[in-house]
Amino acid sequence: MSTSVAVIAGCAVTTFAIKAAGPVALGGRALPGWFTNVIILLAPALFAALVATQALADGRHLTVGPDTAGVAAGGLVSWRTGSVIGCVITAAVVTAVLRAV
Amino acid sequence: MPAGGTLEAMTSGDEPGRRERFREGMRAGAPFGVAGSVVALSFGVVAQGAGLSPLAAIAMSAIVFAGSAQFTAISILAGGGTVGAAVLAAVLVNSRFLPMGAAIGPSLPGGPLRHALQGQSVVDASWGMAGRGDGTFDRWVLFGSTAPQYVGWLGGTIVGALGGNVIGDPEALGLDAVYPAFFLTLLLGELTDRRARIVAALGGLIAIALIPVAPAGVPVLVASLAALLGLHGASARTAAIRRQDEPEEAAA
Numbered sequence: 330m331s332t333s334v335a336v337i338a339g340c341a342v343t344t345f346a347i348k349a350a351g352p353v354a355l356g357g358r359a360l361p362g363w364f365t366n367v368i369i370l371l372a373p374a375l376f377a378a379l380v381a382t383q384a385l386a387d388g389r390h391l392t393v394g395p396d397t398a399g400v401a402a403g404g405l406v407s408w409r410t411g412s413v414i415g416c417v418i419t420a421a422v423v424t425a426v427l428r429a430v
Numbered sequence: 431m432p433a434g435g436t437l438e439a440m441t442s443g444d445e446p447g448r449r450e451r452f453r454e455g456m457r458a459g460a461p462f463g464v465a466g467s468v469v470a471l472s473f474g475v476v477a478q479g480a481g482l483s484p485l486a487a488i489a490m491s492a493i494v495f496a497g498s499a500q501f502t503a504i505s506i507l508a509g510g511g512t513v514g515a516a517v518l519a520a521v522l523v524n525s526r527f528l529p530m531g532a533a534i535g536p537s538l539p540g541g542p543l544r545h546a547l548q549g550q551s552v553v554d555a556s557w558g559m560a561g562r563g564d565g566t567f568d569r570w571v572l573f574g575s576t577a578p579q580y581v582g583w584l585g586g587t588i589v590g591a592l593g594g595n596v597i598g599d600p601e602a603l604g605l606d607a608v609y610p611a612f613f614l615t616l617l618l619g620e621l622t623d624r625r626a627r628i629v630a631a632l633g634g635l636i637a638i639a640l641i642p643v644a645p646a647g648v649p650v651l652v653a654s655l656a657a658l659l660g661l662h663g664a665s666a667r668t669a670a671i672r673r674q675d676e677p678e679e680a681a682a
Contacts, residue, residue, distance in 0.1 A: 332513055333486040339517035340503055341493045347524045349546035351531015352538055365565030366660035368533040372558055373626045374633035375526045376617035378653030379498065379554075381637040382646075383610035388509075389642050396607040403611030404618065413615045417465040420611030424604030 399424030448570045455559070455574020462555040462575070463582030465612050466497070470583045472605030473500060474590020475597055480508035484591035491587035495553070495580060497609065499523045502646050522647025529654060530557050537567040551576045558616055625659065632656040 384400040385391050403420030407413065470491060477487035482504065494500055499520035506516040531549045534557070538548050551573050560572035590597065600606060621627050633656040640649035 332507070333482045333490075335513045336503055336507060336516050337486060337490045337493065339513065340490065340496070340499060340520045343517060343521045344494050344496050344499060344524055344527075345550065347521065347527050348531055348549045348552055350549075351528045351533070351552075352535040352545040352549040353542045354532055354535065363661055367657045368529070368565055368660075369561075369563070370626060370629045370657035370660040371526075371529050371533065371654055372561070373617065373620040373630035374654050374656040375530075375650065376554070376558075376613050376620060377630040377634035378637035378650040379613045380610050380617055381634040381653075382641060382649055383498075383613065384607075385638060386641045386649075391638065391641055396604070396610070399604055399607035400610045400614060403607065404614040407611075407615040407618055413461045413465045413612065416615050417468055417608045417611050420607040421468070421604035424607040425602060426604075428602060428604065 395424045395427035396420075398427055451568055451570035452574035455556070455568075455571035455576075456578055457574075458559050458571070459556060459575025460578045462612075463578030463580075465582075465608070465615075466555075466579050467582035467586030467589075468605070469497060469609045469612060470586025471590035471597070472600045472603075472608060473497070473504075474587040474592075475594040475600045475605070476501070476508075477504050477591065478594055480504040482507075484594070487591040488584070488587050491584050494520075495583060496520070496524055496527075497583065501609065506646070519646045522645070522651055525647065525651045526654060527552060529657075533557075533565070534560070534567045534569070534572070538569055553579055554613070555579060555616055558619060563622075629656045629659050632659070 380400070384397050385393065387394075399420040399422075402423040403416040406419045407416035473491065474484070474487050477490070477500075478484065482490065490500055502523045503516040503520040506519050507513075511519075527549075530552055534549070534552065535545060538545050540548070548569065553576055556572050556575040556579065557567075559575050560567045560569070562568060597603070617630060621630060633653040636653040636656060637649040640652055644652070
């Protein structure tokens with residue numbers, strides 16, 4: 330239990346500090362154009378990296394498994410319909426079915 | 431009542447239409463709240479395999495409210511890692527909120543304390559939706575879209591933590607595919623032009639290249655450097671507009 334409390338407290342304090350630091354550091358200041366150009370592109374870079382690490386990594390190993398196929402199927406649904414709920418349900422169902430067979 | 435009055439005085443007048451934009455944010459955030467609740471449900475189940483009690487799992491979602499950091503921290507605990515290693519990995523995964531927060535800073539009113547507090551409302555989907563596409567952000571859309579996501583995240587964790595025995599094995603249900611699929615939807619929403627697609631491909635490749643050699647969190651942080659392609663943004667954008675214009679002129 331003390332391990333859980335320490336991890337939760339550690340994550341809570343650091344998450345608060347990180348989320349506070351960004352807005353405080355550049356609070357209210359007008360930003361140069363080059364900075365804005367980089368900021369706009371942060372989202373595709375970060376989201377692509379999050380998808381890659383979560384769909385392809387098992388610890389430090391690169392693996393293509395049922396979950397990879399499920400995520401791809403979910404992406405297809407998201408792309409065709411724009412529905413995030415349809416996307417995650419498809420991802421879960423495809424992954425579960427592939428694991429079951 | 432005085433607190434409500436202060437809030438009114440702080441926010442009214444200078445920002446007409448903030449209620450509408452908050453509601454607009456809630457409508458945009460609601461599907462992500464529902465999807466996030468499925469992710470949180472799997473977190474509630476998986477956390478117990480890492481030694482967290484149901485109450486601890488619920489408390490973590492209520493206080494920390496950062497999905498990828500929570501999953502990373504408990505996966506390190508489950509693998510026998512120390513508290514320090516789990517927290518450090520969570521910090522690295524959360525480090526993407528530094529550039530995200532820096533991006534919204536100029537769009538927020540008030541001094542450092544209010545900036546720090548408003549910064550807590552940044553989660554991935556809200557940050558993406560609150561962006562106006564010109565580098566500025568609508569904070570009421572941000573707050574509005576985060577609200578249903580917080581409710582979904584906490585609610586899903588409660589169901590998963592208390593009903594884990596009924597739900598069964600999260601991997602057999604494919605729940606581990608839900609979180610990356612969620613991010614894939616966010617990614618697709620960002621691929622609006624050629625430059626964004628190139629940066630996304632580069633970010634993904636950097637992450638894949640680093641997965642075998644770097645600790646959890648580092649691949650995502652380093653992949654954010656792909657956004658530096660924006661330093662050539664002005665010229666590239668002008669060139670792209672020229673390329674788009676030329677065929678039209680030729681056709682006309």
